[in-house]
Amino acid sequence: MWQHFFEREKKILNPYIMKLNDHKEYIMYDKEIINSYKNRWNEYxxxxxxxxxxxxxxxxxxxxxxxxxxxxxxxxxxxxRFKRLVLASEKATKRDLKNLVFLRQNGNDILNFIGSNEIDGIYINFPDPWEKKVKNRIIQPKLFELTDKIMKKNGKIFFKTDHYGYYLDVLEKLESINNYKILFHTDDLHNSIKKEDNLTTEFEDLFLKQNLKINYIEIEKEV
Ligand SMILES: C[S@@+](CC[C@H](N)C(=O)[O-])C[C@H]1O[C@@H](n2cnc3c(N)ncnc32)[C@H](O)[C@@H]1O
Structure with missing residues (x-):
């Protein structure tokens, strides 16, 4: 499949696809290779x-x-998104980091490439709120069925959003999701006790410049 992408005519091709091969140290895009690391990321x-x-x-x-x-x-x-992956890889290359890899993958497919109890924590920062198609949101009950499988006991999910409705929706849904408890939540992360330890994302920096409040939830898997 990837050969097909690389060999298609350039005019219809996202130029960042062509750059992927220059970023092999930090970007994995071949699904077979990514999936082959399921249960073996520590070996990687x-x-x-x-x-x-x-x-x-x-x-x-x-x-x-x-x-x-x-x-x-x-x-x-x-x-x-290819461009974002390439930009991320360029930053990692400058810093010569050895403890990260970017995967061109769909977050809904995590069971294909992550095994049981492999993960200690999951970050979901500023996901699309899908105002007109709320069922497309990534944080909903079926996500917790996936995280149940890949996350260790006491593993944590960290969620940030500028969207107050999404924040309230996740708080409400969590009330009926077994096996997860809310450790902390705030509708103003940057005026909370978590501010000091918080590391910002690109979107967060933009929202802060607009004086928007950042909503934040920390969730723990109990068993
Ligand atoms: C609003 S941006 C936030 C980016 C970054 N987390 C930040 O806070 O600056 C949402 C990102 O999620 C990516 N995305 C959306 N759905 C995804 C999915 N199902 N799997 C993986 N990435 C996805 C988009 O391509 C986009 O880069």
């Missing part, structure tokens, strides 16, 4: 350090800041 990173997943990492600022701050953790960062 060559250590037994905890593994954190970011879904929809955009141009990578958040995962890169984390991997610099926490060199004893590993990071898998999933994103669909």
């Amino acid at each position: 990173f060559k250590n037994d350090n905890p593994i954190y997943l970011e879904i929809g990492c955009g141009a990578g600022n958040f995962t890169i800041k984390n991997s610099v701050k926490y060199p004893n953790r590993n990071y898998l960062a999933v994103e669909l």
